[in-house]
Amino acid sequence: MNVLEELKKFREMDIPYSRVLSSMCTVSHEIAIKAHQLFINTNLGDPGIFPGTVELEKRLIEMIGELLHCKTPFGYICSGGTEANIQGIRSARNIKTKNKPNIVIPKTAHFSFEKICDILRIEVRRADVDESYKVEVGEVESLIDENTVAIVGIAGTTELGQIDPIVELSKLAEEKDIPLHIDAAFGGLVIPFMDKPYPFDFINKGVTSITIDPHKMGMATIPAGGIVFRDEKFLKSLEVETPYLTSRMQFTLTGTRPGTGVASAYAVLRALGFSGMREIVKQCLKNTKILVEEMSQLGFEPVIKPVMNVVAFRSENAEDLKSELYRRRWVISTIRNPKAMRFVIMPHVTEEVIKYFISELKEVMK
Amino acid sequence: MNVLEELKKFREMDIPYSRVLSSMCTVSHEIAIKAHQLFINTNLGDPGIFPGTVELEKRLIEMIGELLHCKTPFGYICSGGTEANIQGIRSARNIKTKNKPNIVIPKTAHFSFEKICDILRIEVRRADVDESYKVEVGEVESLIDENTVAIVGIAGTTELGQIDPIVELSKLAEEKDIPLHIDAAFGGLVIPFMDKPYPFDFINKGVTSITIDPHKMGMATIPAGGIVFRDEKFLKSLEVETPYLTSRMQFTLTGTRPGTGVASAYAVLRALGFSGMREIVKQCLKNTKILVEEMSQLGFEPVIKPVMNVVAFRSENAEDLKSELYRRRWVISTIRNPKAMRFVIMPHVTEEVIKYFISELKEVMK
Numbered sequence: 001m002n003v004l005e006e007l008k009k010f011r012e013m014d015i016p017y018s019r020v021l022s023s024m025c026t027v028s029h030e031i032a033i034k035a036h037q038l039f040i041n042t043n044l045g046d047p048g049i050f051p052g053t054v055e056l057e058k059r060l061i062e063m064i065g066e067l068l069h070c071k072t073p074f075g076y077i078c079s080g081g082t083e084a085n086i087q088g089i090r091s092a093r094n095i096k097t098k099n100k101p102n103i104v105i106p107k108t109a110h111f112s113f114e115k116i117c118d119i120l121r122i123e124v125r126r127a128d129v130d131e132s133y134k135v136e137v138g139e140v141e142s143l144i145d146e147n148t149v150a151i152v153g154i155a156g157t158t159e160l161g162q163i164d165p166i167v168e169l170s171k172l173a174e175e176k177d178i179p180l181h182i183d184a185a186f187g188g189l190v191i192p193f194m195d196k197p198y199p200f201d202f203i204n205k206g207v208t209s210i211t212i213d214p215h216k217m218g219m220a221t222i223p224a225g226g227i228v229f230r231d232e233k234f235l236k237s238l239e240v241e242t243p244y245l246t247s248r249m250q251f252t253l254t255g256t257r258p259g260t261g262v263a264s265a266y267a268v269l270r271a272l273g274f275s276g277m278r279e280i281v282k283q284c285l286k287n288t289k290i291l292v293e294e295m296s297q298l299g300f301e302p303v304i305k306p307v308m309n310v311v312a313f314r315s316e317n318a319e320d321l322k323s324e325l326y327r328r329r330w331v332i333s334t335i336r337n338p339k340a341m342r343f344v345i346m347p348h349v350t351e352e353v354i355k356y357f358i359s360e361l362k363e364v365m366k
Numbered sequence: 367m368n369v370l371e372e373l374k375k376f377r378e379m380d381i382p383y384s385r386v387l388s389s390m391c392t393v394s395h396e397i398a399i400k401a402h403q404l405f406i407n408t409n410l411g412d413p414g415i416f417p418g419t420v421e422l423e424k425r426l427i428e429m430i431g432e433l434l435h436c437k438t439p440f441g442y443i444c445s446g447g448t449e450a451n452i453q454g455i456r457s458a459r460n461i462k463t464k465n466k467p468n469i470v471i472p473k474t475a476h477f478s479f480e481k482i483c484d485i486l487r488i489e490v491r492r493a494d495v496d497e498s499y500k501v502e503v504g505e506v507e508s509l510i511d512e513n514t515v516a517i518v519g520i521a522g523t524t525e526l527g528q529i530d531p532i533v534e535l536s537k538l539a540e541e542k543d544i545p546l547h548i549d550a551a552f553g554g555l556v557i558p559f560m561d562k563p564y565p566f567d568f569i570n571k572g573v574t575s576i577t578i579d580p581h582k583m584g585m586a587t588i589p590a591g592g593i594v595f596r597d598e599k600f601l602k603s604l605e606v607e608t609p610y611l612t613s614r615m616q617f618t619l620t621g622t623r624p625g626t627g628v629a630s631a632y633a634v635l636r637a638l639g640f641s642g643m644r645e646i647v648k649q650c651l652k653n654t655k656i657l658v659e660e661m662s663q664l665g666f667e668p669v670i671k672p673v674m675n676v677v678a679f680r681s682e683n684a685e686d687l688k689s690e691l692y693r694r695r696w697v698i699s700t701i702r703n704p705k706a707m708r709f710v711i712m713p714h715v716t717e718e719v720i721k722y723f724i725s726e727l728k729e730v731m732k
Binding site: 004022050213 | 697
């Protein structure tokens with residue numbers, strides 16, 4: 001057997017996206033794949049060799065800046081939301097220079113903040129959420145002290161797709177003069193395209209950095225995360241010198257860095273435009289509604305009325321249902337508190353996929 | 367102009383690898399590109415969805431373990447050498463649990479250790495090197511104290527391709543009971559294929575982790591770095607819990623993680639075999655010799671006799687020569703101490719490329 005045949009065998013063991021209802025990644029857009037091919041050997045870690053790819057990244061960041069109400073954005077395309085969150089918090093830590101730094105995040109924050117706390121040696125304080133799973137701003141305030149280097153708000157929580165009261169968090173951040181980092185890894189490319197977009201971004205003066213991942217709802221190829229700062233000083237605080245490269249300084253977390261994510265993310269946003277993205281988001285929200293209706297007929301109620309294309313349904317048997325579905329090669333996920341089945345209605349989760357899934361779920365429930 | 371045409375214009379602004387003589391990356395092997403295509407939508411960050419890709423990674427790590435004299439390797443394919451080095455040092459820091467941790471590294475270590483020091487909040491102590499640019503083991507010993515959580519040795523320094531006295535460092539590490547991390551990001555896929563391989567790897571009992579990047583001499587597609595631990599406890603020390611994923615724990619730095627690097631790295635090693643890799647390395651070393659001869663005829667002497675396919679030539683005008691060559695779309699790099707022009711003779715730097723470059727250099731020197 002030749003090597004490619006062997007690889008195909010491994011690849012066939014993977015579960016196709018058409019049976020995955022819980023991933024925040026999706027099948028890359030056709031144009032993303034084509035763009036990716038053109039940039040497969042590029043390395044943004046050595047920018048002097050790739051001035052064209054560097055320029056493309058600059059334009060992409062400007063496009064993202066426009067979307068996020070920031071005229072002069074400073075940022076880059078990275079390995080994903082975790083790197084983006086690390087860099088957001090690291091820059092705040094570096095600028096605020098406290099001996100025993102802490103950050104205040106919502107209890108609903110992504111588990112990557114656990115890593116960040118370990119990696120950056122920062123204390124993480126978790127603020128409680130209200131009954132709609134939005135962070136309690138009063139709780140955040142009470143956890144802040146003189147060693148707090150950042151506040152985190154989430155625009156599209158991983159579990160429920162909820163959006164924190166970022167307008168209020170921003171006021172608090174301004175008042176206390178503490179950087180406010182927004183984790184919009186998922187929601188950053190959903191919310192701006194909704195009918196009534198919640199103001200989660202740089203339109204709030206207190207927001208200093210935003211994580212926004214094109215390889216999630218941006219349908220770019222992996223890896224394509226994004227971190228954007230309002231102020232250059234944050235990016236500067238991450239710099240180290242780079243002898244023997246074509247650059248002088250490097251602010252990225254990684255060194256070698258593919259240009260594929262830049263090209264594929266740019267291609268999707270350029271080809272679809274903001275209006276095309278609106279259509280995609282509209283369809284995902286419509287399909288989310290369809291899922292809610294179908295699940296309701298089976299007796300499952302959502303934990304909160306879906307804010308975006310993420311939804312969880314209460315079920316005491318969530319773990320068992322997940323396991324049995326997985327045995328049948330369907331992937332959903334669960335949350336623990338409250339016990340629920342969790343879904344992300346990405347572009348590959350079509351009405352057809354939902355109907356097929358529901359028929360399988362009925363079988364499982366028998 | 368359609369989007370792909372627009373992207374091509376940007377890509378054409380990049381400098382082709384045939385004019386790049388200072389990168390540790392190269393044109394991916396043909397089979398790497400093909401393998402990459404098959405795995406373009408995979409995400410190892412959610413392993414339950416991609417059991418085939420997970421299995422492939424396991425086999426690749428075993429293959430790398432075999433190469434590095436480790437029967438039961440624990441590791442993974444990551445974004446590159448920086449992540450691998452962060453994780454190597456982070457695991458040592460987490461296991462040794464000191465209040466004010468420090469690490470001892472050679473002065474010749476890669477600049478990523480500057481980042482690591484900032485990110486992980488560790489003090490970095492730089493040991494001097496001898497006249498052949500190998501770290502002084504006595505210097506390393508004198509910098510160690512009760513707060514030292516790791517020693518670093520380099521197998522293939524970025525500037526000169528030198529290999530530290532790892533046998534001696536290993537003895538010291540064992541004696542002091544301190545983890546020894548080897549940065550073989552570049553040399554890891556060169557040294558094992560040389561005629562007389564220096565014992566830089568797990569054959570030394572003191573070596574606890576090794577960075578080895580398939581996207582450098584392994585001709586895999588970017589991103590494909592590698593980190594391998596001798597002992598599972600190091601990997602375990604990096605774990606955080608992962609609710610709402612198909613896994614329970616995650617030890618990687620990033621979350622979402624492409625399977626393309628795994629597939630392309632596996633494909634190259636499998637298709638070429640260790641014997642095919644030996645041929646590639648042999649050719650690179652032969653071409654390095656050719657460059658040394660050609661440069662010698664122009665009056666340039668290497669800083670040290672090349673150990674592998676990295677070589678630097680003393681020149682007071684190194685910076686000016688680099689700039690003028692860059693103006694002519696040739697990329698070399700420089701080192702500062704001693705002032706020198708630096709070259710990496712990757713597989714794309716063929717005899718033809720060298721001859722063409724030398725003729726251009728002659729023009730520049732006029």
